[in-house]
Amino acid sequence: MKYSSNPDTITRDYFDSLLLETRYIDSMLPDTGMNLYGVDFDTPIMTAALSHLHNIAEDGMTVYAKGAAISNAVHWVGMGEDEELERVTATGARSIKIIKPHADNREVFRKIEHAVSAGCLAVGMDTDHAFNAHGGYDDVFGLPMKPKSTEELAEFVAAAKVPFIVKGVLSPRDAEKCAKAGCAGIVVSHHHGMVQYSVPPLMVLPDVVSAVGKDMPVFIDCGISSGMDVYKCLALGAKAVSVGRHLMPLLKNGPEAIAQRINEMTSELAGIMARTGVKSLDDMDPSVIHRRNF
DSSP states (O other), X not given: OOOOOOHHHHHHXXXXXXXXXXXXXXXXXXXXXXXXXXXXXXXXXXXXOBOOGGGTSXXXXXXXXXXXXXXXXXXXXXXXXXXXXXXXXXXXXXXXXXXXXXXXXXHHHHHHHHHHHTXXXXXXXXXXXXXXXXXXXXXXXXXXBOOOOHHHHHHHHHHHSSOEEEEEEOSHHHHHHHHHTTOSEEEEOOTTTSSTTOOXXXXXXXXXXXXXXXXXXXXXXXXXXXXXXXXXXXXTTOSEEEEOTTTGGGXXXXXXXXXXXXXXXXXXXXXXXXXXXXXXXXXXXXXXXXXXXX
């Protein structure tokens, strides 16, 4: 058998290797509502922290945010100008701003302060953009990056005054360091296959959840495109999931198209919850999952 080195292919194969048992007796119609950081949402399906969506649709980041607002979903925001973030939060979408690991921490602190003043629900950092593929520090659109220590993360947490989340965690070891720094959440992600042969986020998810305990929300992204994918993530311990590339082609059709797909996926999730005896997101049970071995 020839194995692929493409993390997106590996991730898809892992999703498809997981099978479900059904549980009908004593089941009922499920509730897909979620409370995150004191705010109620209708779905655990969130947008992902994308950037530069103006290449797809005019003011694409705002279109994206409006879709999340319509579906009452958490909205994540990636790299962009301050003015763009202000337009995003003005849509009413409850947004989480993800900041790059700038080499100059003064820029990190400035962006944290701006995100909070703009009304973001939470802020965080994209830690996996620290290095390039050639053994040096990363450079993103001419902006130098650098890895951050546990102590630096703790400083960002203290400065934020709102929940601080680390994105790009793909090991229990990094998850434990995030917990030590006082982070309020982590995103298990390989950043759309930044490193070949990366472990699928869903594979490492249970170990990450075990490493940080039940008090820290653990989110997950990469390759999620259906309610079934969402269910598998939630059953294995995720608080919520982020969907990005699956939604990107819909931007041209406006925010209603984004909201419609989020709502469709939420309905797909509800259908699977009902058929596996899960009445709410708090009742997710990993024992319903079985790994294909035939």
